[in-house]
Amino acid sequence: MKTQIITDCLDLLAGFENLNPKEQKECFEQTIDTLGSYPKPQKKNDIVIAKSYEIACYLFVSNVRNACKLSSLGFIKITLGFSTIQQNLENALSILVDEIEVKEPKTIK
Numbered sequence: 001m002k003t004q005i006i007t008d009c010l011d012l013l014a015g016f017e018n019l020n021p022k023e024q025k026e027c028f029e030q031t032i033d034t035l036g037s038y039p040k041p042q043k044k045n046d047i048v049i050a051k052s053y054e055i056a057c058y059l060f061v062s063n064v065r066n067a068c069k070l071s072s073l074g075f076i077k078i079t080l081g082f083s084t085i086q087q088n089l090e091n092a093l094s095i096l097v098d099e100i101e102v103k104e105p106k107t108i109k
Contacts, residue, residue, distance in 0.1 A: 002057065005038050006093045009064065013089075016082055024078050028068040031085065035065050053095050060092035 009031050016027060041058045042050035064085050071081025 002038065003093060003096050005034060006061070006089055006096070008034050010086075010089055010093070013082070013086065021078065024082075025072045028072045028081070028085075032065055032068045035061055053099060057092045057095050060088045060095070063088040064092075 012027055012030050012034065016024060019027060038061050041054035067076070067081045067084040067088070070076045071078050
């Protein structure tokens, strides 16, 4: 499910450079909507601790949402937003596919 959400976002961004600025902003909004179904790695009351790669993926996805919103609002250039979004989506997808887990303590602070 997580990989599908990320690949859906990458599909939305295909051909982004060929869109006019209004369509680019709409593309960012669609990306935010698509990422809305991406699950949090852990709920507050969960007994099981989230894996570090799940947290990392969620943070990359959060970066994508933030870059989309900042670009849509005009606080960062669309080109910077697009490259940030693309890089973060690729990083999240890479981690999910490889399921890389960094050894860390079993507590989340």
